[in-house]
Amino acid sequence: MPDLPLTIWVAFAGVLGLLVGSFLNVVILRLPKRLDALWRQEAHDVLGIEASGEPFPPGIVRETSHCPHCKHPLAAYDNIPLFSWLLLRGRCRYCQTPISIQYPLVELLSTILSAVIVWKFGPTWVALAGLFLTWMLIALSGIDFHTQLLPDQMTLSLLWVGLLLSLIHLFANPEQAILGAAIGYLSLWSVYWLFKLLTGKEGMGFGDFKLLAALGAWMGPGALLPVILLSSLVGALVGGTLIALRKHAREVPMPFGPFIAMAGWIWFVAGDDLWHAYMRISGIG
Structure with a gap:
């Protein structure tokens, strides 16, 4: 360039x-x-x-x-x-x-x-791929916010691009990408069924599983726990604030995809920095 x-x-x-x-x-x-x-x-x-x-x-x-x-x-x-x-x-x-x-x-x-x-x-090529990921996450967040829908045409495309990029080891190697995709999907799938068995209600949609699987394919399994924790934290803060301000009824479902996308983007850009900061604060590193 x-x-x-x-x-x-x-x-x-x-x-x-x-x-x-x-x-x-x-x-x-x-x-x-x-x-x-x-x-x-x-x-x-x-x-x-x-x-x-x-x-x-x-x-x-x-x-x-x-x-x-x-x-x-x-x-x-x-x-x-x-x-x-x-x-x-x-x-x-x-x-x-x-x-x-x-x-x-x-x-x-x-x-x-x-x-x-x-x-x-x-x-760099990393930035070019990162731009594609960024734009896809913005579009998916907007669609999910409006419709509570994460189209397969986009989530699965993002998943396949992540798997293909692993062939050149741009972010993760093939083993990490496959494990990340599988664990990402199965982790939320398990939560979904556990919640449904306990409450009889659906806590999230299958599109959320596929979006987390796509992020796992891009960044490997090591990114999944931080992404889940970050998305849950942001979702709880935003949801609690909207309910407190009476901008959102407690019984009305709130899309989780935008929070997964937000957490995934943050970890993609600053995951290493956040991890090192956590290690310093905790006294481990």
Whole structure:
């Protein structure tokens, strides 16, 4: 790669993350609707029921962006990541309907996290893979937050990429990746069934198992316990805060995928630093 100062690479990663963040918003909002329509279509075909004739949801790549309220197509200057939302003061230019805060938040998050990845790993193949992992985790978190769904198309793709990367020992070797995937899946699968046997309720979805398996394939089995502990801690803090503020009813289920994704990303970027800090504090190291 060209010999440029690290700050240039970090800035480039931030701009790239901003652009990708705009696309991630499209994935978060459109992919679940596309999958739901495909499942309904398959169910109609299997049952021999005539389709309802409802228009198929817009595609992820080909269809142009439009206001979800008034359906007016957006001009190029209305679709500049982050800046258009700020210039329009969070409202549609054509119908003045408020634009969801999700759009700038996802774009800003993608910008910051992408820059952090390159700052941490430099202009390397590790950083390139890390960017892919980061963007996938952001998209999965957004989808799970909205729908409590972690699509197999994304979790299993992330799993397979992690296994393939182990062939070149980029993060883990093949043995570690396979063990990480298997233990990651079976650990939450066991918790799921234990909780169901004790309470008769489902505590989490199968997508959570697959997401943790994917993280295990990327980072090996040694990362699984810290990721589970971090995700549980963050989930308890966020959930407890929302319930205390009456922003979330106690009986309403809360998606766990975003917390797994958050914990996985933190450990991917700072796992070694966190472990060494723990060793120093505990007096072991």
